[in-house]
Amino acid sequence: MSSKLPKVTGRDMRGVMAYPPTPALPGADRVDAENTIDLAETERMIRSLIRDGVDAIATNGTLGEMHTLTLEEWKAYASCVAETARSEDPDFPVFVGATTLNTRDTVARMRFLADIGVTGTLLGRPMWGDMVAPIMERFYRDVAEAVPELAIVVYDNTAAFGGVIPRSVYRTLVDLPQVVAVKYAGGASVGFRYHNDMAHTGTGFPLMPIETDWFPAWEMYGEELVGMAWSSTTAMGPAPVLALRDALREGRTEDARWLTERLRWAHEPFIVGQDFFEFAKYNVPLEKIRVNAAGYMNVGKSRVPYTEDLLPEVHRTTTLEHVERYKQITAEIDERLGSASSRAAEKV
Amino acid sequence: MADTAGRVVGAFTASHSPGITAWPERAEPAKRAAVESAFADARSRIDALEPDAIVAxxxxxxxxxxxxxxPAFAVATSDSYLGPVTEEMGDFLNVEQRRYPGHSRLGRHLYGFALESEFDPALVEGGLEFDENFCVPFKHLDPESKYPLVPVIVNGVNPPWPTVRRCYDFGRMIRRAIEAQTEVQRVVVVGTGGLSHWVGLPESGRVNTEFDRDFIDRFESGDTDRLLSYTAEEIDAAGNGAHEIRTWLVAAGSVQVPFDVLAYEPVPEWLTGTAVAAART
Structure with missing residues (x-):
């Protein structure tokens, strides 16, 4: 193996990793659409998230439409994300998706990412053939060894990849210095799995919970083990999630409890917490609807074949209820705790 | 081979939180002693019953x-079961990894009998692996793994769950299944899970003693109507982990007699209302 290693390690991963959608130009939902990336909005989005205080950004998972972009679009988007982040902060951690249907395509994409200087990749696994544990171990080992300078955030998603990462695979992942975090599969099963999975990973790298599960995980395991959470909700404006991060870091337990309760309340109408597999059918359009309605960024329509027109109306309605609740708690949090920027100013 | 019918000669229930074996010292000493003493009592009673197999x-x-x-219910039919599933989990739980013996013929009989009795459990012919579900209680109840197991899984972790009455009836079916065969004469049933606890939620570490004591009262009373009157919402008040009491109801159905609770201790350090009980058989 080459002596090259990523710029970051698992122990560096602290704070909130934002998961924004991929901005789309008008007409991006058409079958004959080309060059659909809204690069101007991409640049604005990346700058806003960094300036507003998120700690890392990951693109091109499911809601980030890894599976709907052409190769040219993916390259253009990755390059824009990388350049924008670097111009804001040369050391800002960025992870760009490189999930494909096979090892060699993923390696090629990872080499592209290494060449444009991103920190790492957000990496799911090939899903066409049943990926039992030994095959999954080989996949992650092979890609890590092929592009050793690129960090890997392992992307787990029970719907996309057909199940959770088996515990034996975690044993392999902790041996790979490229693996710096796992975007832990969310949902009601998390608590029942978490401690047993963490028995394998320990302080090697965080199993990142979603922001609404972060407080209980932090309470139980502490910052050393769960110092980082993932959050697609940050694309609706990151302030509430960053307020939770700050409360956890500063040991303000009751604030963290209250913020978690408010975040959970805001998410109640959203189908993802009620029926993850139903959510998974409409993941991209639902995420784009809530992000656009929140107004923090304009990410346009979802691309074919996962377009909004096939979305059951009830899901649109409940998603918009969720957005209204999120706006409400954003105001409540600002009133009670002050904005993230004002809290930062107080510390200065 | 004896030609008399098999019998359920005893039934026991217990909590199984990882802290019981992994960090017992964090509990108040008196609480730890009470729980471990109850486990030892249950172990002695099981040994005295000389079971040929345990339906776990x-x-x-x-x-x-x-x-x-x-699956809402699953029946496993292997000759053996790996537990804990990895050495790392074994280290975490403080349970030595091993292969637990299985009673495959009794498992197959139970599965077939369930289908004939209008239950439709999943069949797990091989590869079922244990986590704390069995490894924690059996470290106390059968530390040498002497008794072959027929593992039965009940969904007590993710909604929608089987109803409490369905769980009790599944236990009644287990009893009929045991009595419908002659190969395995003496069978003990062990149900494990609960009581109140919250897993992965902000309430983790809370114990709902009111719920737990009321459940114990119902469990000891032998009043089936009271025991089976729980709604899912009522159980939810004691945490997402409290739904594991369905395993106790399966055990209760397998004997249909009141239980004696040998110990109950609310142990926030183990994140669980912790109890051990034995049927008055």
Missing amino acids: VSVEHFTNFHLGNL
Whole structure:
């Protein structure tokens, strides 16, 4: 193996990793659409998230439409994300998706990412053939060894990849210095799995919970083990999630409890917490609807074949209820705790 | 081979939180002593019953099943079961990894009998692996793994769950199944899970003693109507982990007699209302 290693390690991963959608130009939902990336909005989005205080950004998972972009679009988007982040902060951690249907395509994409200087990749696994544990171990080992300078955030998603990462695979992942975090599969099963999975990973790298599960995980395991959470909700404006991060870091337990309760309340109408597999059918359009309605960024329509027109109306309605609740708690949090920027100013 | 019918000669229930074996010292000494003494009592009683097999009823913490395929009930029919599933989990639980013996013929009989009795459990012919569900209680109840197991899994971890009455009736079916065969004469049923606890939620570490004591009162009373009157919402008040009491109801159905609770201790350090009980058989 080459002596090259990523710029970051698992122990560096602290704070909130934002998961924004991929901005789309008008007409991006058409079958004959080309060059659909809204690069101007991409640049604005990346700058806003960094300036507003998120700690890392990951693109091109499911809601980030890894599976709907052409190769040219993916390259253009990755390059824009990388350049924008670097111009804001040369050391800002960025992870760009490189999930494909096979090892060699993923390696090629990872080499592209290494060449444009991103920190790492957000990496799911090939899903066409049943990926039992030994095959999954080989996949992650092979890609890590092929592009050793690129960090890997392992992307787990029970719907996309057909199940959770088996515990034996975690044993392999902790041996790979490229693996710096796992975007832990969310949902009601998390608590029942978490401690047993963490028995394998320990302080090697965080199993990142979603922001609404972060407080209980932090309470139980502490910052050393769960110092980082993932959050697609940050694309609706990151302030509430960053307020939770700050409360956890500063040991303000009751604030963290209250913020978690408010975040959970805001998410109640959203189908993802009620029926993850139903959510998974409409993941991209639902995420784009809530992000656009929140107004923090304009990410346009979802691309074919996962377009909004096939979305059951009830899901649109409940998603918009969720957005209204999120706006409400954003105001409540600002009133009670002050904005993230004002809290930062107080510390200065 | 004896030609008399098999019998359920005893039934026991117990909590199974990882802290019981992994960090017992964090509990108040008196609480730890009470729980461990109750486990020892139950172990002695099981040994005295000289079982030929144990039907072990527990939940499954997504070690084998996940949301894409989550049976309400499952019956396993292997000759042996690996537990804890990895050495790392063994270190975490403080349970030495081993192969637990299985009673495959009794498992197959139970599965077939269930189908004939209008239950439709999942069949797990091989590969079921244990987490704390069985490894924690059996470290106390059968530390040498002397008794072959027939593992039965009940969904007590993710909604929608089987109703409490369905769980009790599943236990009644287990009893009939045991009595419908002659090969395995003496069978003990062990149900494990609960009582109140919250897993992965902000309430983790709370114990709902009111719920727990009321449940124990119902469990000891032998009043089936009271025991089976719980709604899912009422159980939810004691945490997402409290739904594991369904395993106790399966055990209760298998004997249909009141139980004596040998110990109950609210142990926030183990994140669980912790209890051990034995049927008055």
